[in-house]
Amino acid sequence: MKSWTQALRDGAISGSAGSALSTVMLSACGEQEADAPLAPTNAISHWVWGDRALAHEEASIRHTLLGYAIHHGASTLWAVVYEKWFGEHAENKALTPAVAGGFAVAALACFVDYQLTPRRLRPGYEHHLSKRSLFLVYASLGIALPIRGYLAADQDK
Template sequence: MDKERSVLSRAVKSGTISGLATAAVASLAGKRESGSYAAPLNATSHIIWGDEAAKQDLASVKYTLTGFLLNHGSAIFWASFYEKLAAGRGDGRREGRVSSLGAANPPQVMSPLCRGAAVAAAAYVIDYHAIPKRFTPGFEKRLSGKSMAVIFFTLAAGLAARDLADIAKARRSRT
């Protein structure tokens, strides 16, 4: 039970980082592409409000806040998979492990990055090729493919960010 709580707690943290980062990137891309920071988040609320949401440019509680919360919940959902993968592997989480040669093994940077990339790739495939269009993230209704790629890159980096910060902190404390 403690392990499950730990995974959930970590998912909320890494999902929050990722959710905030993807919302920021989507908003900046929206401003650049359509002149509206709110448009991509508004489009996300199409899940609840229908296609009318994707046509909204102005920030509002109805569309923008709903879209932000849906994006945030989605990021935490995907973070739960990231954290479950991390808990199963255990790499990058325990500093000071000792190899069979007796040398300390520093946490590896690539493990969190690869897990983040794998989860973001799965999110893309599921979000855009497996579920009904009504439940897609909605960013695609207002943003270019290039911006979408940056958003999924941001999702991956956001998922790994807390682990990367922990690794950097562990490395600093050893020097």
């Protein structure tokens, strides 16, 4: 198992991949379901700006950039957990445990977000997206988490 220091380093990279891919999914689902691709990302900024942020649909520094920054931070936190528990599987190209680990961490993130977190600190994008789309967003995080390890394994050869 990796040290926490190594998990933090690797999590910064895998968290960036998870954040980017899940944000693409947020935008695609927001476009499809609400005709507003930025609304789900903007909604995350309700942590700072309150419920008015849930209705903001246009690009803005106040909502879009802050929403993405919060999302990126949360994705990185979960990526550190992934790297600590499962990151070595990806580096060893053990596909099943690496991907299963990514999905397990994403499922844990979803559980924490919607069962343990106070309503005020939930992601906010659930106001714009169906449960199907929420599944796709968390699944995209889960599938992205092993990418860093697979790429690192290729570079070691």
